[in-house]
Amino acid sequence: MPAIEVAHLVKRFGAFTSVDDVSFTVETGEVFGLLGSNGAGKSTTIRMMCGLLTPTAGAIRVLGIDVAKDPEGVKRGIGYMTQRFSLYDDITVGQNLDFFGGVYGLRGPALRDRKAWAISMSGLVGKEDLLTRSLPGGWKQRLALSCSVMHAPRVLFLDEPTGGVDPVSRRRFWHLIDALAAEGVTIIVTTHYLDEAERCDRIALLHAGQLVSLGTVSELKDVFAGRALLEVACPRFLEAQERLEREPFVLEAALFGTRLHVVVEDAEAGRRRIREILTADGNVPAEVERIVPSLEDVFIHCIESADAARAAAASPA
Amino acid sequence: MSPRKVWAIATKELRQASRDPLSLMMLLGVPTMMLVLYGYAINFDVRHVPLAVRDLDQSRKSRDLVAAFVNSTYFDLASSVGADADLDELTQRRTAKAVLAIPEDFSRRLAERRRATVQLLVDGADANTATTLMGYASSIVSEANVDLRAEVEGRPVEPTVSYEPRVFYNPELRSTQFLVPGLIGFILMLTAVLSTALAVVREKERGTMEQLRVTSLKPGELIAGKMLPYLLISLIATVLIVVAARILFGVAVRGPYLSLFVATFIYLIGALGFGLLVSSVAETQAVAFQVGMVASMLPAIFLSGFIFPIRSMPIVLQAITYAVPARYFNVILRGVILKGASLLPYWQDVAFLVLYAIVVMGIAYSRLTRPEA
Numbered sequence: 001m002p003a004i005e006v007a008h009l010v011k012r013f014g015a016f017t018s019v020d021d022v023s024f025t026v027e028t029g030e031v032f033g034l035l036g037s038n039g040a041g042k043s044t045t046i047r048m049m050c051g052l053l054t055p056t057a058g059a060i061r062v063l064g065i066d067v068a069k070d071p072e073g074v075k076r077g078i079g080y081m082t083q084r085f086s087l088y089d090d091i092t093v094g095q096n097l098d099f100f101g102g103v104y105g106l107r108g109p110a111l112r113d114r115k116a117w118a119i120s121m122s123g124l125v126g127k128e129d130l131l132t133r134s135l136p137g138g139w140k141q142r143l144a145l146s147c148s149v150m151h152a153p154r155v156l157f158l159d160e161p162t163g164g165v166d167p168v169s170r171r172r173f174w175h176l177i178d179a180l181a182a183e184g185v186t187i188i189v190t191t192h193y194l195d196e197a198e199r200c201d202r203i204a205l206l207h208a209g210q211l212v213s214l215g216t217v218s219e220l221k222d223v224f225a226g227r228a229l230l231e232v233a234c235p236r237f238l239e240a241q242e243r244l245e246r247e248p249f250v251l252e253a254a255l256f257g258t259r260l261h262v263v264v265e266d267a268e269a270g271r272r273r274i275r276e277i278l279t280a281d282g283n284v285p286a287e288v289e290r291i292v293p294s295l296e297d298v299f300i301h302c303i304e305s306a307d308a309a310r311a312a313a314a315s316p317a
Numbered sequence: 318m319s320p321r322k323v324w325a326i327a328t329k330e331l332r333q334a335s336r337d338p339l340s341l342m343m344l345l346g347v348p349t350m351m352l353v354l355y356g357y358a359i360n361f362d363v364r365h366v367p368l369a370v371r372d373l374d375q376s377r378k379s380r381d382l383v384a385a386f387v388n389s390t391y392f393d394l395a396s397s398v399g400a401d402a403d404l405d406e407l408t409q410r411r412t413a414k415a416v417l418a419i420p421e422d423f424s425r426r427l428a429e430r431r432r433a434t435v436q437l438l439v440d441g442a443d444a445n446t447a448t449t450l451m452g453y454a455s456s457i458v459s460e461a462n463v464d465l466r467a468e469v470e471g472r473p474v475e476p477t478v479s480y481e482p483r484v485f486y487n488p489e490l491r492s493t494q495f496l497v498p499g500l501i502g503f504i505l506m507l508t509a510v511l512s513t514a515l516a517v518v519r520e521k522e523r524g525t526m527e528q529l530r531v532t533s534l535k536p537g538e539l540i541a542g543k544m545l546p547y548l549l550i551s552l553i554a555t556v557l558i559v560v561a562a563r564i565l566f567g568v569a570v571r572g573p574y575l576s577l578f579v580a581t582f583i584y585l586i587g588a589l590g591f592g593l594l595v596s597s598v599a600e601t602q603a604v605a606f607q608v609g610m611v612a613s614m615l616p617a618i619f620l621s622g623f624i625f626p627i628r629s630m631p632i633v634l635q636a637i638t639y640a641v642p643a644r645y646f647n648v649i650l651r652g653v654i655l656k657g658a659s660l661l662p663y664w665q666d667v668a669f670l671v672l673y674a675i676v677v678m679g680i681a682y683s684r685l686t687r688p689e690a
Contacts, residue, residue: 050531075533086528088329090336095329102325103532131336148528 001064003028003155003186004049009058011044018044020209021058026188026202028154031181033200034190035299040206042190046159049188050080062155079153083163085144087132093119094128096147104151118146121176138169145176149185156180158189162196174199194295205302212306213298220298227251228267229293232260234278234285243281249273254300261297318537326542330516334546341550344512348504348554349561355500356566362492363449367395369413371402376424378465382435385461386417391453408440415439415450427465486655493566498650499623501558502643503614505551505581506588510613511606512547513592518605521596536686544589551585571657580653580660580667584646587674588613593681617643642673
């Protein structure tokens with residue numbers, strides 16, 4: 001049985017469709033990433049899975065339980081953590097753990113054991129009596145994670161858990177996530193950091209509420225199969241992008257900083273043509289190289305083709 | 318409902334409160350401070366009012382009358398003026414709140430057994446004081462009349478009907494005696510509503526409420542856990558107010574303390590429930606504070622019979638007072654504190670308080686459990 005099944009999920013806020021017919025399943029023990037820019041519908045999706053929001057249409061089953069029918073049953077088996085690190089700032093680390101343990105009905109030796117486990121897992125040994133407010137961001141983040149797993153949930157939802165935290169702390173946090181996953185906890189994490197997405201077993205790419213791509217990182221990169229990605233460096237890169245987009249042999253031309261990433265059918269022919277065109281324009285390229293596509297290339301490719309498909313559907317061709 | 322989960326919330330709430338001594342002091346200390354401030358500030362007793370006298374007669378009889386005014390202690394002789402004085406100016410410059418004008422033929426007319434008239438000019442800017450002064454003056458003058466008649470007849474005169482009022486429960490008619498119970502109702506309403514409303518809205522504002530909603534915590538457990546600590550704190554505040562009222566204003570609780578406790582307990586449940594209701598409307602602490610202030614304070618002051626008698630209000634306002642719990646609480650407290658009564662004669666008022674608590678808690682519960690759209 002998959003840990004999570006999402007089928008034709010839709011959420012509308014008035015006229016605005018935040019989540020538009022999204023379907024996917026997450027296997028037990030998987031680290032599943034929901035990737036997308038701000039407003040793509042990641043948080044809305046995760047909040048519906050936790051039972052915090054009611055879907056407009058579609059069905060969600062978590063641990064085999066229908067969220068719409070038995071939200072309380074789902075809540076017992078899940079943990080949830082947001083980028084706001086929902087902790088109580090004005091009490092100590094230990095008191096926060098006591099509180100969340102207590103709210104989940106733990107007490108006595110069970111609470112003590114779990115608390116000791118949480119403190120050692122999150123590397124907060126000896127910090128129990130510190131005021132939560134005084135902790136650095138990375139520690140707060142690990143404490144928030146500990147609080148959300150006090151009741152040993154089988155599914156853990158993390159909504160942009162690493163927002164505003166330094167890279168070292170982020171790395172450490174991902175070690176915790178991997179450790180939890182190794183214990184068989186299914187983890188659903190939203191992020192807009194591509195390096196974090198690379199650490200997920202599978203990724204669902206959301207754009208404007210729609211699921212535009214789903215699979216492992218290498219599966220996603222397969223969208224470039226049979227085609228070549230060229231990186232172009234030239235002085236007037238904006239002009240070059242406009243110019244190349246007009247050429248039929250150029251499938252896509254996207255700007256990455258001051259460089260262009262150009263998708264073509266044939267690497268050698270493409271390189272030659274690009275050099276010719278730009279040199280004729282007096283915009284002589286310093287470099288035209290074939291590169292291995294990154295997740296960012298995939299991301300931009302998926303978004304652009306989704307937007308193009310939508311525009312084509314909208315215009316009365 | 319799991320007592321363990323309720324306890325977890327209540328402990329957390331108390332721990333937060335103890336980390337914030339300023340707020341805790343506010344909750345405990347402000348009620349007593351308000352009692353002191355309002356107790357001294359709101360005083361309807363009219364005494365030692367500055368009186369100017371224009372005695373054109375300057376006889377023994379006219380001086381007797383002035384002495385009767387001053388000896389009553391309601392009036393102090395502020396100035397004596399002559400015939401040419403501008404009486405208007407005396408009240409305008411606030412040297413006197415009342416002017417007693419005795420005409421030059423005062424003693425002569427009395428000697429001729431004719432009706433003598435004196436004039437009292439009263440500053441009507443403060444209508445309450447003016448009315449009270451006129452009452453005092455008329456009783457001073459009628460007492461003077463009895464003495465004058467006796468003098469003329471050469472023997473004591475027995476009035477045909479003698480009027481001897483005796484005031485129960487507050488024999489000196491001191492207004493603090495009557496205001497303190499009302500103040501307790503008003504102060505408790507304010508602190509109870511604000512403390513719960515802020516405690517819940519703070520969680521919304523910091524995002525911890527969402528965290529709680531993902532736990533398997535039932536709304537009833539959350540509400541009970543939030544209310545218990547503030548119920549406890551409000552009860553402690555009540556003890557402080559009662560002690561302060563005793564020490565500072567000599568207002569003793571004459572009735573059974575159990576009655577006082579039970580009535581206060583029921584009243585507080587309603588007030589805390591109202592605080593929850595406010596928290597379900599407000600999204601930020603600032604809004605909760607303002608809404609809580611206005612919605613708890615105004616009715617408790619103006620529509621509870623605390624200062625303004627309900628019977629003299631317009632019918633519409635009178636109807637609204639039935640929905641103001643302080644109205645019932647004031648009646649009960651005055652009974653228990655001043656009259657030494659138990660709750661028995663006030664069962665209807667107690668029933669209304671219970672009804673209010675149930676209705677408000679019910680609405681708050683349904684609003685707080687309503688799922689997000």
